[in-house]
Amino acid sequence: MIKLEAWLKELGLDQYCPVLAENDIDLDVLLDLGEPDLEKLGFSLGHRRKLMRAIAARKLALGLGTTTPSPEAPAGASATHEAERRQITVMFCDLVGSTELANAIDPEDMGALIRRYQDVCAGAIARFDGFLAKFMGDGVLAYFGYPLAHEDDAGQSVRAAMAIIEGLAQTNRPDGRPLEARAGIATGLVVVGDSSGAGNAREPDIVGQTPNLAARLQALAEPNSILVSQTTHRLLGRQFDCQNLGERALKGFAEPVQVWLVLSEAVVESRFAAKQSAGPSPLIGRVEEMGLLRDHWNRTRQGAGGAVLLQGEAGMGKSRIVDALSRDIEDEPHFRVLCQCSPYHMNSSLYPVIRHFERAAGFAPADSASCKLQKLEALLAAGGAKAAATTSLMADLLSIPTDGRYPPLVLPPAQRKGAIVAALVDQLTELAAQKPVLFVLEDAHWIDPTSQELVTRLAEGIATTSVLALITARLEYMPPQTNGASFASRVLSRLTKEQCVDLVAGTAATRSLDSAV
Ligand SMILES: Nc1ncnc2c1ncn2[C@@H]1O[C@H](COP(=O)(O)OP(=O)(O)OP(=O)(O)O)[C@@H](O)[C@H]1O
Ligand SMILES: [Mg+2]
The missing domain is CATH 3.30.70.1230 (Nucleotide cyclase, GGDEF domain)
Incomplete structure (x- = not known):
């Protein structure tokens, strides 16, 4: 018989095991619950929908129901199929x-x-x-x-x-x-x-x-x-x-x-990189935005870091601008740290940071825990981190057992998060003491609360460091309230008609379309 915990784990919802156990809910009882029950138990809207779909599918598997219920129809969708x-x-x-x-x-x-x-x-x-x-x-x-x-x-x-x-x-x-x-x-x-x-x-x-x-x-x-x-x-x-x-x-x-x-x-570092199948087409327009970023980067190199927020609707070219800046400064000594938020992990604490570390440390799926720990140690040492406590915290963040090689973490979960965020800010600052750092956070409209906390602490602490934090987000993103620090922000407007024509021509050229097309 499948256990509730294993089932929830497969769904990525095992954080709710304690609250279900407290309420004497096993897998059998769970099948009888409705959305209002889940709401009372503290399930977020996204998780309620996910669980309701899984419950219906399980009933179907057990011969108790029909098909996965469709979520409520989107606005404007026909109710009559x-x-x-x-x-x-x-x-x-x-x-x-x-x-x-x-x-x-x-x-x-x-x-x-x-x-x-x-x-x-x-x-x-x-x-x-x-x-x-x-x-x-x-x-x-x-x-x-x-x-x-x-x-x-x-x-x-x-x-x-x-x-x-x-x-x-x-x-x-x-x-x-x-x-x-x-x-x-x-x-x-x-x-x-x-x-x-x-x-x-x-x-x-x-x-x-x-x-x-x-x-x-x-x-x-x-x-x-x-x-x-x-x-x-x-x-x-x-x-x-x-x-x-x-x-x-x-x-x-x-x-x-x-x-x-x-x-x-x-292992791709961003959504933008994953979608690029052809070589880069030339950047069209965006002269003012590039000028702003270049200015910030020049100031950052002189030890006056800052945070810039690029906002705009999907497809407006936010990632393309970040890519253009990255290419511009390619030959200058610097570190680039890219954290990519994901629509599927908005409730997963520090998910973009974890993925960054896994990529930067070069974890492979077959790596043992001790191999991962060694790779993490090498990465942290190269970044200038000296304290054993930092390695302990980062290993905890990446769920790597340290087998007694580091002192156990005695902090309760809430304080542990705070300590990890502080250690991450320290690491970026230590890195910036070696070379300027371009820290990119892509798609902040999908950010999890702890990563947002990291953005806040970073924005508050980078004015006197060589860190430029460049954040991209769609319009629904609310930048955090910071203590005194401000974001330089730009909302991208649409390209002009002529620029759009150039853009299509540029894309067609890189994909070497037949001129007759
Ligand atoms: N100014 C531009 N010059 C050349 N290509 C561009 C420009 N703006 C956008 N593009 C191209 O349009 C496509 C969409 O741009 P991009 O991925 O940067 O959008 P985005 O604003 O980051 O969207 P999302 O919110 O989905 O991340 C890409 O293929 C990109 O190369
Ligand atoms: Mg983008």
């Missing part, structure tokens, strides 16, 4: 060897295995904001980008498939071998309608080639592998390392289809 054309990413996943297994083992054991498999799938799909459309025996069909489109639906579908494969590897079949899955993912335009025609079906009817393609790719995949279509691969940008398997003839498709095998999640 009228047919609409939209782009979605479809994932098909299958349990490897289930027919052979069903013939070999007791039906009850087989039922338990299938339930475990469905639990893992439902948990992974909910965790990565997918919509679990259907269980078909040992097959699972899920949509990403439906009913609501998210920032990175293609990437989330691959992460969900990886989480399924990882989750199953921890469950053994009666013959001692771990469970395995294969997944196929395709993205394309589909028509989403109501299959009953009466406007009351729970499961949306998806019409188009995309589900067929995902199903064919799944059938082609080796055990424990994920195949993606050409469109999905393009949307993934450089987020994942993939191998080109060439064109394959697939049943039901007149033309051979380009197939990609996902190898691993790539």
